[in-house]
Amino acid sequence: MRIELVGIAKRFGEHQALRETTLALPDVHAMAVIGPSGGGKTTLLRLIAGLEIPDQGELFIDGERLESGQAALLRHRRSIGTVFQSFNLFPHLSALENIVLPLEKVHGYGRQAACDHAMALLERFQLAPHAGKRPAELSGGQQQRVAIVRAIAIKPRFLLFDEPTSALDPEMTAEVLDVIGELRAEGRDLIMVTHHMGFARSVADHCLFVGDGEILEEGPARDFFAAPRSGQLRSFLAKILKY
Amino acid sequence: MTGIFSLLTQRRGEAGPLAAMARLISWLLVFLAVGGVFTFAFSQLQYGWNWGAIADYRQKLFIGWMTTVAISCVSLCTSLIIGLAAALARRCPFLPVRYTGTLYVELIRGTPLLVQILIFFYVVADAFGIDNRYPVGVLTLSLFAGAYISEIIRAGIESVGESQLESARSIGLTRGQIYRFVIFPQVARQLIPPLAGQFASIIKDSSLLSIIAVSEFTLNAQEVNAYTYSTLESYIPLAVGYLLLTLPISLAGRVLERKYRYAH
Amino acid sequence: MKRLMTRIGVIGLFVCCLTAAIAAAGQEPLRVGMELAYPPFEMTDKSGSPSGISVDLARDLGKALGRPVKIENMAFDGLIPALKTGKIDLIISSMTATGERARSIDFSDPYLQTGLCLLLKKDSPAATIRDLDRLGRTVAVKKGTTGHLYAAKNLKHARLLVLDKEAAAVLEVVQGKADAFIYDQMSVYQNWQRNRATTRAILAPFQKESWAIGIRKGNEPLRRQINDFIRSYRLSGGFDRLGNRYMKEMKQEFKRLGYPFFL
Numbered sequence: 001m002r003i004e005l006v007g008i009a010k011r012f013g014e015h016q017a018l019r020e021t022t023l024a025l026p027d028v029h030a031m032a033v034i035g036p037s038g039g040g041k042t043t044l045l046r047l048i049a050g051l052e053i054p055d056q057g058e059l060f061i062d063g064e065r066l067e068s069g070q071a072a073l074l075r076h077r078r079s080i081g082t083v084f085q086s087f088n089l090f091p092h093l094s095a096l097e098n099i100v101l102p103l104e105k106v107h108g109y110g111r112q113a114a115c116d117h118a119m120a121l122l123e124r125f126q127l128a129p130h131a132g133k134r135p136a137e138l139s140g141g142q143q144q145r146v147a148i149v150r151a152i153a154i155k156p157r158f159l160l161f162d163e164p165t166s167a168l169d170p171e172m173t174a175e176v177l178d179v180i181g182e183l184r185a186e187g188r189d190l191i192m193v194t195h196h197m198g199f200a201r202s203v204a205d206h207c208l209f210v211g212d213g214e215i216l217e218e219g220p221a222r223d224f225f226a227a228p229r230s231g232q233l234r235s236f237l238a239k240i241l242k243y
Numbered sequence: 244m245t246g247i248f249s250l251l252t253q254r255r256g257e258a259g260p261l262a263a264m265a266r267l268i269s270w271l272l273v274f275l276a277v278g279g280v281f282t283f284a285f286s287q288l289q290y291g292w293n294w295g296a297i298a299d300y301r302q303k304l305f306i307g308w309m310t311t312v313a314i315s316c317v318s319l320c321t322s323l324i325i326g327l328a329a330a331l332a333r334r335c336p337f338l339p340v341r342y343t344g345t346l347y348v349e350l351i352r353g354t355p356l357l358v359q360i361l362i363f364f365y366v367v368a369d370a371f372g373i374d375n376r377y378p379v380g381v382l383t384l385s386l387f388a389g390a391y392i393s394e395i396i397r398a399g400i401e402s403v404g405e406s407q408l409e410s411a412r413s414i415g416l417t418r419g420q421i422y423r424f425v426i427f428p429q430v431a432r433q434l435i436p437p438l439a440g441q442f443a444s445i446i447k448d449s450s451l452l453s454i455i456a457v458s459e460f461t462l463n464a465q466e467v468n469a470y471t472y473s474t475l476e477s478y479i480p481l482a483v484g485y486l487l488l489t490l491p492i493s494l495a496g497r498v499l500e501r502k503y504r505y506a507h
Numbered sequence: 508m509k510r511l512m513t514r515i516g517v518i519g520l521f522v523c524c525l526t527a528a529i530a531a532a533g534q535e536p537l538r539v540g541m542e543l544a545y546p547p548f549e550m551t552d553k554s555g556s557p558s559g560i561s562v563d564l565a566r567d568l569g570k571a572l573g574r575p576v577k578i579e580n581m582a583f584d585g586l587i588p589a590l591k592t593g594k595i596d597l598i599i600s601s602m603t604a605t606g607e608r609a610r611s612i613d614f615s616d617p618y619l620q621t622g623l624c625l626l627l628k629k630d631s632p633a634a635t636i637r638d639l640d641r642l643g644r645t646v647a648v649k650k651g652t653t654g655h656l657y658a659a660k661n662l663k664h665a666r667l668l669v670l671d672k673e674a675a676a677v678l679e680v681v682q683g684k685a686d687a688f689i690y691d692q693m694s695v696y697q698n699w700q701r702n703r704a705t706t707r708a709i710l711a712p713f714q715k716e717s718w719a720i721g722i723r724k725g726n727e728p729l730r731r732q733i734n735d736f737i738r739s740y741r742l743s744g745g746f747d748r749l750g751n752r753y754m755k756e757m758k759q760e761f762k763r764l765g766y767p768f769f770l
Contacts, residue, residue, distance in 0.1 A: 051413060078415030087406035092429045101424060102414040150414070288592055365678055374684050454675070456647075456668040465584065466669055469651040470659060472611045474588040 001158045001189045002027045003048065007057035010043055017043040019213040020057065025206065030184050032200035032221070033193045035210040036236065041193050042162055044210060048191065049160050050076040062157075078106055081151025082160045086167045088147035089135040095146045096122065096131040099153050107154055121149045125179060141172025148179055158189035166195065197240055201225045209233045285475075296471035297480070307463030308484050314381055314459060315446045315488070321385035322445070323438075326392025331422075333397060344393070351390035356451050359383055364455045380452040388445050395437045399430035439496025443489040450485075460484055537574045539565040540595035542583040544673065545694070547753040548601045560749045561599045564618075567745060568599075571736045582671075584651030587611055590723055597733075598721030601691070603653045605716075613726070614719035615733045618746070620767075622712020623654055624695040626688040628680050629705050636713045639687055640665050647676040647685035653716055654689035673698075681705045691716070692766070696757065710766060 003025045010018045018040045025031070035041045046052045047059060050066065050073045059066040066076060089098045096118055103114035122128045125145055135143050144164055151159055161180065165173040177199050184190065184203050194200055200207060200221070207224040209217040209232070217230045228234045251269050253262060297304070332344030351359065363383040364376060373379060403426050411421045453462035461481060468477040541549045541561055552558040557578040569576035579595050586602065589595045590612055604614040625636065633639050639646055644665040648655040649672070658667050668685055670676040677698045679685040683705075688695070692712055699708035720737075722730050740746060750758055761767075 049413060051409065074415060074417065077413060082413040084406070084410065084413070087404060088410050090407060090410070090425055090429075092432075102416070105420055105424060106415045154414075365675075365682070369682050376684075454671050456670050456675075456679075458669075462669060465650060466655075466659070469584055469655055472587055472608070 001029075001191075002060075002062050003031075003191075004060040005057065006060070008047065008054045008059060009056050010047065010052060010054050016213050018047075018054075021215055022057075023215055023218065025218070028206040029187070029189050030204045031191045031206045031208065032204035033191065033208045033210060034195070034197070034200060034236075034240075035208075035216075039211040040213045041208075041210040044208075044215075045160055045162050045191065045193050049080065049082050051082075078154070079157050080160060081154060081156035081158075083144065083147045083151050083162070083164050085163045086140075086143075088150070089143055091135050094132050094134055095127065095138065095142075098135070098146060099150045102150065102154055118149070118153055121153055122146075125149060139172060140168045141175045144168065144172075144176045145179055148176070148183075152183065152188070158191065159183065161190065161192040161194070163193050163195065195240065197225065197237065209236065211236070292476065293471070293473045294476050296473045297467055297476045300467040300470070303463050303467060304460070304480060304484070307458065307460040310458060310463075311446065311449050311460040311484075312488065314377075314384070314449050314452065314457070315442070317381050318384040318388060318445050318449070319442050321381065322388035322392055322441075325385055325389030326396055329389060329393035330396035330400060333393070334400065348390045348393055351387055352394075356384075356387050356448055357454065359387060360451055360455060376455050376457055380455060380457045384445060384449060384452065387448065388441055391444075392438070392441055395434060395441070396430065399433050400426055402433070403429055436496045436500040439492050439499070443492045446488050446492075447485060534573075534575060536577045537565075537569050537572065537597065538577045538579055538595045539597045539599050540579045540581055540586050540589050541565075541598070541600035542586070543578075543580045544583075545601055546697070560753050561601060563749055563752075564740075564745075565597070565599050567740065568733065568736055571739075572732055583649070586721070590721055593723070596723070596729075600721075601718050602721055603716040604719040605653060605656070607656070608721075611724075613722045613724050613730055615722065615730060616737055617717030617719045618737050618741075619718040620715065621692045621718065622716055623657060623689055623714040624692045624712050625709040626677065626680055626690065626695045626698050627707050627709065628683050628686055629707055630683075631686045631707075633686065634709070636661075636689075644687075645679075645685045647679045647688045649673055649676050649690065652690070653714075654691075657714055658689055677702070677706075693754075693757065696760070710764065 003023075005021050005023045007020055007022055008018060009016070009020045033041045033044065043052065047054055048061070053068045053073070067073070089095070090101070093101065096115065099118040099121070100109075100111070100114045103109040103117065104111060109117065119128065119131060122131050125148075127142065127145055127149065130138055130142055130146070135146075138146065148159075148164075164180070165176050168176060173196075177196065180190070180192070181199075181203055192200070192204070204221045207218065207221050208215055209224075209228075209230070211232055217224070217228065217233045219229075224233075225237070228237055251265050251272075253265060329344045329347055332340050333348070335341050335344075360380070360383050363386075364379050368374075368379045407425060408421060411425045416424065449459055450461035452459055453465065456462070464477045464481040468474050471477070541557075543549045543551050543557055543559075546559065548560045549557070549562065550559045557580065562578060565576050565578065579589070581589060581595075583600065586595070586598045586600055587608065590598055598612070601619075602608075604617060608614070625633075625639075627633060633644075640662045642664050645668055646658055646662060646665045647668040647670055648658050650669050655669060658665075665686075668676070668679060670679065673690065673694065676685070676688045676690070680688045681702050688698075690698075692710055695708050696710060699706050720733055722733065
């Protein structure tokens, strides 16, 4: 996927989340976005996800401009899969029903076809025994994995992850990161906001460092971690990788 | 003595035959005490009890009771529709609609039902030339309950976390689909206990319709009192008749509340 | 010295209390119940205190019996229960003495003659009470009054509207929701005067009634006292005075229309 930002800016009330930014990224398959909290990385992801409209500027994905009309945004959101930090699933539906809902109601699958497709994916990720359970009956890791299944079930163009493991304990973090690694291995495109530098280094082919509303550094993953150019990235990495 | 006291003390949800026994005994004690107070109070009255007089009017009382049931049922259904419409209106992005909803709720909740009944029937309905007091009465009662129901529904809708709405948007559900598949299935279950309470309120509030001569239970009992001069003998069945309606509802409400409780 | 003063003080206090108690026993207030919603008999003046013919009558009665009078305002259909349970001692509220009511309470001799009349909506063709007893007709009454009891017993076909307040019943007629309101002669006249554009009145009573003072059963001495009072009050022109004070115009109007004045 090719992402291009032209003069994008976004503010929330008093706070300038993203300053006017212009950036043309090469065709990447896995992009990691890192940076301090409140720096703007989540805002950037949400703009790409079509959940926010920029105050100014334009966003191009694979050469196509992302329109700001409601209908266009809806179409865009339907074509990609998003996984948030938590509360992805609807508490009143079982894991299976959570996955079937968008398939049936948004993408026009018949009920049986939707169920079959969903079950197949759940089996693939060893979640089949939990298909009938409500989110409250699942562990955090299982919930996130079901959310990922929901995201990939609709055959999205690419996937977006907003700190998918930040709310999980280390054991569950591993199981979720494993799944993401698997997806990457089978060739899916994804953008991930994360704090896990090790994972970012191994999975991503391109990285962004977002801080203070600006994209302070970007580049291929290898150089990004091995030889950070900016002082801010260097000190950020030093802090993160200390322990 | 302390033994009995500790026997009848219980934390919530204790099980076992001894605990059930304690609950039964405690209820009996309370009923005996309250019954004793009432019996004493009545025995102090120099009142010639005359139950035979109202026995003649039992059909009138029964018809009044059935009228109250009918009015309450129709009002409940209508007020649900009105309450839902008002709750959605107050969340509508189109401002005039939103403000209409807010005005409706604030006006109705801020004025007494008695005043609303009088104004709706003698002023508004009269201006439109509508004479039939039964539909007007039911509509007034529905508008009244609808305002409170709309707040219950609105609170329910807003209790669905913002994050769920985010998640719904991100998978590409339209606004209507979000209401239909995400918000209402969750809210509907949550609504049942407060709605049960509202139904009981409607049943009791319907007695106020007597002031525009709607021939419901309370007015019929008052008429029987006028014909027989047997005040207590008319009004005690009145109280019992309302309890027969409201107690099962509050019990059902509590059963349903326990059934639909689940963690988010 | 101090102990003596204390003793005198205590005895003095005791004597005062005793005197007060003795005085009070003879001066036990007479609680008179009435519904202050029936001008000019039972109403309130601008400051909200009870006034009217029945109020003055009650006060004059109190003076004659040597007891202070306390007026208790309550709904008309609550008067008999209040008397029966001892909340009030007398009912002076333009109450008609009926056989039915006499089973629950005692009545004094009548002090006023009147009758049930009709306040009709302007375009009603009815000429008598019997004309109203037809399917499709609606008759309004005030709850607990003799009009209510008459209608419940005698009107088999008309629909009965039982209202709480006289004002509501009149409004029903004025707005055309009811064909007629059954009430006493005076009030029908007054309401007709106030609503000449929308109502008409049949002032010939179809059921004669007389008003009396209500007394709790079993108090024969009090009843005798009240009857004596009524007799002497009438002889001394007390009722004439009340009529002139409150109903001068109505008195003249009724004279003109040829109806006997009732007080």
